[in-house]
Amino acid sequence: MTLLDGTRTSVGRSVPVVGYRDILRVPYAARLLGGSLVGRLPTGMAPLAILLRTDHGGEGRTPTGLFAAVYLVANAIGGPLSARLADRYGQRHVLTAGAALSSAAFLTMAAWPGEVRWTAATVTVAGAARPPLDAALRTLWGARGMMPSLAHQRVTLALDSGTQEIVYVAGPLLVATIVTATSASWALVATAAVGALGAALFVSTPVSRARGANSRPAQRDWLGPIRSRPLRALYAAMACAGVTIGALTPLAVEAADQFGAPELSGGMPAVLSCGAFLGGLLYGARTWRGTTAGHLIILSAGFAAGWIPLTVAGSPATVLSCAAIPGLAMAPLLSAGFVTTSTFAPPGHTTQAHALLVAFLDIGCAIGTAAAGLTHTQLLLPAGAAAAALILATTRRRLTPARPHSLPLTSDLEAEKEPQR
Numbered sequence: 001m002t003l004l005d006g007t008r009t010s011v012g013r014s015v016p017v018v019g020y021r022d023i024l025r026v027p028y029a030a031r032l033l034g035g036s037l038v039g040r041l042p043t044g045m046a047p048l049a050i051l052l053r054t055d056h057g058g059e060g061r062t063p064t065g066l067f068a069a070v071y072l073v074a075n076a077i078g079g080p081l082s083a084r085l086a087d088r089y090g091q092r093h094v095l096t097a098g099a100a101l102s103s104a105a106f107l108t109m110a111a112w113p114g115e116v117r118w119t120a121a122t123v124t125v126a127g128a129a130r131p132p133l134d135a136a137l138r139t140l141w142g143a144r145g146m147m148p149s150l151a152h153q154r155v156t157l158a159l160d161s162g163t164q165e166i167v168y169v170a171g172p173l174l175v176a177t178i179v180t181a182t183s184a185s186w187a188l189v190a191t192a193a194v195g196a197l198g199a200a201l202f203v204s205t206p207v208s209r210a211r212g213a214n215s216r217p218a219q220r221d222w223l224g225p226i227r228s229r230p231l232r233a234l235y236a237a238m239a240c241a242g243v244t245i246g247a248l249t250p251l252a253v254e255a256a257d258q259f260g261a262p263e264l265s266g267g268m269p270a271v272l273s274c275g276a277f278l279g280g281l282l283y284g285a286r287t288w289r290g291t292t293a294g295h296l297i298i299l300s301a302g303f304a305a306g307w308i309p310l311t312v313a314g315s316p317a318t319v320l321s322c323a324a325i326p327g328l329a330m331a332p333l334l335s336a337g338f339v340t341t342s343t344f345a346p347p348g349h350t351t352q353a354h355a356l357l358v359a360f361l362d363i364g365c366a367i368g369t370a371a372a373g374l375t376h377t378q379l380l381l382p383a384g385a386a387a388a389a390l391i392l393a394t395t396r397r398r399l400t401p402a403r404p405h406s407l408p409l410t411s412d413l414e415a416e417k418e419p420q421r
Contacts, residue, residue, distance in 0.1 A: 017151075017287070018149070018151040018152050018154075018155045019155070019285070020155065020159060020281075020284070020285070022152065022155075023147075023152060023155055023156050023159060026146065026147060026148070026152065027207075028146075028205045028206065028207045029141075029146075029156070031201060031205055032137055032140060032141075032202060032205055032207065032208070033137070033159070033160070033163065034201065035133070035198050035199070035200075035201030035202035035204075035205070036133045036134060036136075036137045036160075036198065036202055037163060037164070037166060037167065037198070038194055038197055038198030038201060039099070039131065039133040039194070039195055039197070039198020039199045039201070039202055040133055040134055040164065040167045040198065041167055041170065041171050041174070041191075041194045041195070041198065042102070042106075042130060042171075042191045042192075042194065042195040043075070043130070043167055043168075043171065044167040044168045044169075044170065044171020044172055045171040045172070045174060045175050045187070045190070045191045045194070046068075046071055046106070046126065046127070046191050047068040047071060047072065048068075048171075048172050048175045048176070048187075049175045049179075049184060049187040049188050049190075049191050050067050050068050050071055050109070050123060050188070051067065051068045052175070052179055052184035052187065053109065053110065053113060053184040053185060053187070053188055054067045054113065054119055067119060067120065067123050069366070070120060070123050070124055070127065071123050071124075071126060071127040072127065072362060072365075072366065073127070073366065074123070074124045074125075074126075074127030074128040075127040075128065075130055075362070076358075076359045076362040076363055076366075077128060077359070078127060078128030078129060078130065079130070079132045079135070079355045079358060079359055080132075080352055080355040080356045080359050081128075082094060082095075082098050082129070082130075082131060082132050082355070083132045083135045083136070083351040083352040083354070083355035083356075084224065084349070084351075084352045084355075086132070086135075086136060086139075086211075086351045086352075087139075087348055087349055087350065087351045087352050088348075090209075090211055091136050091139075091203060091208045091209075091211045091351075092203045092208060092209045092211075094131070095131040095132075095133065095136060095199050095202065095203050095208075096131075096199060096200075096203055097129075098129045098130060098131035098132075098199070099129075099130075099131045099195055099196050099198075099199030099200070100196070101125060101129035102125070102126050102127075102129040102130045102131070102192075102195055103192035103193070103195050103196045104192075105122045105123075105125040105126035105129065106122075106126050106188045106189070106191050106192035106195070107188070107189060107192050108122050109122045109123065109126065109188055110185040110186070110188035110189050110192075111185070130195070131195075131199050132351065132354075132355045132358075133198065133199065133202055134160075134164065134354070134355075134358060135351045135352070135353075135354035135355035135358065136202070136208065136211075136351055137160060137202075138157065138160065138338055138341070138342065138350075138351075138354045139211070139350040139351040139354060140207055140208065140211065141153060141156040141157060141160070142157070142338070142339075142341070142342030142345075142350060142354075145342075146207050153339070153342065154284070154335075154339055155284045157284075157335050157338040157339055157342070158280055158281075158283045158284025158331075158332065158335040159280070159281070159284050160335075160338070161276075161280045161283075161331040161332070161334040161335035161338060162276065162277050162278075162279070162280020162281045162283075162284065162331045162335075163277070163280070164331075165273040165274070165276045165277040165280070165327075165331065166277065168269070168270075168273045169270050169273045169274065169277075172266070174190070175187045175190075175191075178190055224346065224349040224352050224353070225341075225344075225345055225346060225349050225352055225353035225356055226356070227346070228344050228345075228346060228353075229398055230340070230344045230395070230398050230399050230401075231340075231341065231344050231345070231353060231356075233391060233392070233395035233398055233399060234296075234337060234340055234341065234344075234357070234392075234399065235356060235357060235360040236360070236391050237296070237300065237387075237388040237389075237391040237392045238337060238357055238360050238361045238364065238388070239360040239361065239363055239364035239367075240364060240384050240385070240387040240388035240391065241300065241303065241330075241333065241361065241364060241384060241385055241388040242360065242361040242362065242363065242364020242365040242366075242367070242368060242384070243364045243365070243367050243368035243371070243380060243383075243384030243387075244303070244304075244307065244326075244364075244368060244380065244381055244382070244383070244384035244385045244388075245272075245330070245361075245364070245365050245368065245384075246364060246365030246366060246367065246368025246369040246370075246372070247368035247369065247371065247372035247380040247381055247384065248268060248269055248272060248323075248368075248381065249265075249269055249369060249372075250369055250372040251372050251378060251380075251381065252264055252265050252266075252267075252268035252269060253265045255268065255316075255319055259315070259316045259319070261316040263316075263320075264316055264319060264320065267320050267323075268319065268320065268323040269323075271320055271321070271323040271324045271327070272323050272324065272326065272327040272330070273327065274324060274327065275323070275324030275325065275326070275327025275328050275330070276327035276328070276330040276331040277327075277331065278324075278327075278328065279327060279328035279329060279330065279331045279332050280331030280332060280334075280335060282328075282332075283331065283332035283335055284335065291400055292336050292339050292340055292343070292399075292400075293340070293392070293396045293399040293400040294396070295332070295336040296333065296336045296337065296340065296392045296399065297389060297392045297393050297396060299329050299332050299333040299336060300329075300333055300385055300388045300389035300392055301385075301386075301389040302328075302329040303326050303329040303330055303333055303385040303388070303389075304382045304383075304385035304386040304388075304389055305382070306325040306326030306327075306328065306329055307325075307326050307381035307382040307385065308382055309322040309325055310322040310323060310325070310326070310378075310381065311378040311379075311381060311382070326381075326385070334361075337357060338354065338357070340399060341353050341354050341357050342354075343401060344401070364384070368380060368384060
């Protein structure tokens with residue numbers, strides 16, 4: 001966990017040690033995490049399900065991958081807007097309405113694929129209305145949230161950043177299994193069902209239902225988290241890290257062609273996610289010295305360096321195994337980013353701040369995917385992460401608040417400390 005720069009705990013004062021078992025013992029924590037993971041499965045299921053459905057039922061004149069891209073872009077735009085509404089009007093109504101609308105769009109798409117414009121409209125609604133359960137969860141778990149101490153907060157965010165990788169491994173596998181057994185239409189039906197189920201589990205908890213009027217900002221601020229200079233720097237860095245993540249998929253397809261190993265196209269992203277899952281759990285399982293800003297710099301540099309073995313790998317087995325190395329730093333990097341977001345999020349804009357972090361990451365992924373498709377260069381893999389490390393290093397003082405929420409000191413000691421915006 002992070003400690004204050006130049007500050008030591010008082011003599012005789014013990015640092016609280018928090019494990020995953022302690023987190024799951026917090027009332028409703030396990031249910032919130034489970035509901036969030038189920039509700040986030042459409043993020044991993046929808047792109048493949050949409051691609052397969054439009055491929056079988058579309059007109060054929062429009063590239064089928066375009067509809068999957070439309071879903072992701074709509075999600076990146078709609079997520080922060082839904083999160084803003086959740087901050088203002090409470091989680092229960094906004095998340096429930098979003099899940100219902102998104103699921104209805106998936107069901108409509110499954111029943112009537114229609115023409116290009118109709119398909120594009122339903123895909124856009126499905127993506128834009130998807131409830132931001134990840135941001136809502138981090139709001140409940142973050143600063144001024146339900147966790148009894150900042151030590152608990154740090155571990156919960158590490159647990160979240162690691163377990164979210166399950167979505168990107170299980171989602172496509174679930175779609176592939178359903179399509180093999182039935183059809184792409186039923187894969188969309190399943191996508192709608194799991195999204196609605198996860199949202200229902202999440203919003204039915206008293207903790208989520210209680211997140212309402214008390215989280216409203218004192219006055220409307222359309223810029224919201226963007227007004228925070230530390231968050232602007234963090235968002236820029238996450239966009240650069242996203243370029244690296246987005247470049248992996250087309251480069252994995254290129255590697256599959258180069259080595260004559262089709263399994264690499266899906267295997268490399270899956271192995272990266274497995275490495276991230278392991279890295280996130282390891283990061284949250286023990287304490288770490290240094291500040292959160294320092295962790296961001298070290299982890300982003302490690303994320304960049306972790307891609308180098310992959311760029312020089314000479315066989316399919318080596319390529320596949322090397323894909324796990326950068327993943328070990330990826331989830332901890334996101335975890336440190338979540339802690340920083342919770343620290344600097346303006347009052348009443350916490351959910352939106354977390355949703356914007358994900359949106360900038362997604363924007364970076366889209367840029368990386370497009371750039372890799374045009375240039376076919378492996379240099380994008382370390383370059384994006386290196387740019388993120390450079391941004392974080394040059395803005396370290398901005399990312400270290402004058403009176404930070406220090407981890408792992410307990411929240412009662414830090415309640416009087418407000419970060420500099």
